[in-house]
Amino acid sequence: MPMQTPTERYAALDLGSNSFHLLLAEFRGQRMLRLHTDHAMVRLAEGLDAKRHLDPVISERALAALQRFRPVLEKLPADHIRVVGTKALRAAAASADTFLEKAESILGTPVEIISGIEEARLIYTGVMAAADEPPRPRCIIDIGGGSTELVRASETPEQLQSLYLGCVVYSKRYFADGIIGRCTVNHFHRAQRAARAKLQELQHMAAEAEVIGCSGTVKAVSRVLNGGEVADIKRGDIDQLASTVAAAEHIAELDLPHLEEERRPVFAAGLAILHAIFCELDIQRMAVSPYGIREGIVHDLAGRLHGGDRRFETVRAMMQRWQVHTNQVRRVSDTALKLLQQLRPTCPLEDRQRLRWAIQLHELGLALTHSNFRKLGAYMIKHADMAGFSKSEQEHLAYLVRNQRGRIKKPREHYGFHPNPDLLLCLRLGCIIHRDRSERSLRGINLARQGDAYRLQVERQWLDASPAIEELLYQEEQHWQSQPHPLRLLAV
Incomplete structure (x- = not known):
């Protein structure tokens, strides 16, 4: 367990199928103290019909219960809070957008739907803490x-x-x-x-x-x-x-x-x-x-903030298992993150991490196929048991990997999944610039927003030195024409 600074407080809220449980805990050095617990017997799973739609009466009962937890959560920094939904919300995910949006509005923090395997991992983490x-x-x-x-x-x-x-x-x-x-x-x-x-x-x-x-x-x-x-x-x-x-x-x-x-x-x-x-x-x-899942969530949160984020280990293990080419990951990652810095100098750490993970996994499918490696890689990410990741996080990574090149597939957006086009563009440009697996400098390249469009300005000398890359960039400009924010390539 990573070191914490004295008296750090965290809150874990488990939206279970039977009851909702809140834990407010404090770390004093390595020791976790439970400061406050609360629960509401909601029986969310009781409200799912044969088509996995959530009964409005049960939904309102659940939302009323959340009102009770809000005063505890609003006193903490956002990154010290984690709200997770388990089996009932996994089953209702396709039809629970309205409920989840209302829940987020009440709590002031996102609700993460986690897989059963991630639930088991968090339970293990919590039990072992005792x-x-x-x-x-x-x-x-x-x-x-x-x-x-x-x-x-x-x-x-x-x-x-x-x-x-x-x-x-x-x-x-x-x-x-x-x-x-x-x-x-x-x-x-x-x-x-x-x-x-x-x-x-x-x-x-x-x-x-x-x-x-x-x-x-x-x-x-x-x-x-x-x-x-x-x-x-x-x-x-x-x-x-x-x-x-x-x-x-x-x-x-x-x-x-x-x-x-x-x-x-x-x-x-x-x-x-x-x-x-x-x-x-x-x-x-x-x-x-x-102890149980809530204590596991608290320890996981503390780990994320103090150098023990399980998600980094998960991505590293997947790279090793599927023999991802680390030099290509480094090239694409350095370029894509620099472009993101140009585009959004104050980009949140969460977005930078998501882009980095997507790049680390973008060639995952190459271990099994070349012609359809993007589709296979996206499928593997979306359906794998990825310790530390929520289902929406995996869906985001899968979307980026699937759309790293070629026609951009329009996603079905829903609660927790609203793809960021900035991340997608930087990933795609990084893949283009290093398509031949060569080192290239970004000197002479600038990416910015101009109104509702992206503007990629590239020095003519740079393009003349890489004619094949120039052609790929013009093709990329065409791929973005149908997107809400088109791409304009400007050679200077």
């Missing part, structure tokens, strides 16, 4: 409202999994009317069998490992079994609890000690999933961590 013991094999399990994450780790994560089973989703599917067991149908057993089917081929995740659970479902079960305390869950105890719940007729009849009323509607579904994990992975004891 582990003082030396590294050893561990299996970390988080049951959320819409998905369940499992991590197998020792010193670092070895395998991350995100499964489509959660307490809200399973409540809606198996316990919609509140009935648990009646006549020949036992919904608890059906939910449990369905969860076990999802866990096939994952038995190794907990083999010879310390098992640690986190999240609301795990803590709720722990309290019921341990007299209201959050303590280890033992196999015999959860077996007995599962039998008791399965024997009940209706959720309303559950008379369980220390079961909070707001947890009651999803408790049977969450227990069915947790018991299925115990059975299928042959777990005898599960420790319960007080």
